[in-house]
Amino acid sequence: MKAKKALLAVPALLLAANVNAACLASRPAAAPAIPNGAAVDAEAMYAAQEATKAYVAxxxxxxxxxxxxxxxxxxNYFVSRAQEVAESYNSELQKFRSRDEAIASS
Incomplete structure (x- = not known):
């Protein structure tokens, strides 16, 4: 009877290991640095956008x-952190757009 239980336990352990192995997501890296939207060019804002999207994803x-x-x-920490990064980017994007509109209307 013990041998049967041991034989049944091995496939269960292998299945559990495969489920975990299928998940290749690693702990998210540090959040990206968000530039000051009032002082950077479009390339920097685009790079920040891509970094923010990649971090949230x-x-x-x-x-x-x-x-x-x-x-x-x-x-909850990771959800909150992703929201903070996205909100920070959106805030700086608003500053960038406001600056561009002010320059265009001058």
């Missing part, structure tokens, strides 16, 4: 992949 992928392994505090 990485957080989403990590949370989706590891949702059953994260505590609620860690989950």
């Amino acid at each position: 990485g957080v989403e992928k990590y949370l989706e992949c590891r949702s059953d392994q994260l505590g609620y505090l860690e989950h």
Whole structure:
């Protein structure tokens, strides 16, 4: 009987390892630096946009992949951090657009 249980446990462990291996999402890297929208050019804002999108997508992928392994505090931290980064970018983008509009109307 013990041998049967051991034989049944091995496939279960292998299946669990494969489920975890299918999730290649790693812990998100540090949040990107958001430039001052009032002082940078369009290239810098575009680079910040791409970095922000990549960061948020990485957080989403990590949370989706590891949702059953994260505590609620860690989950909420990553959600909050992604929102902060996106809001920071959007705030600086607004400054960038306002500056461009002021220059264009001069």
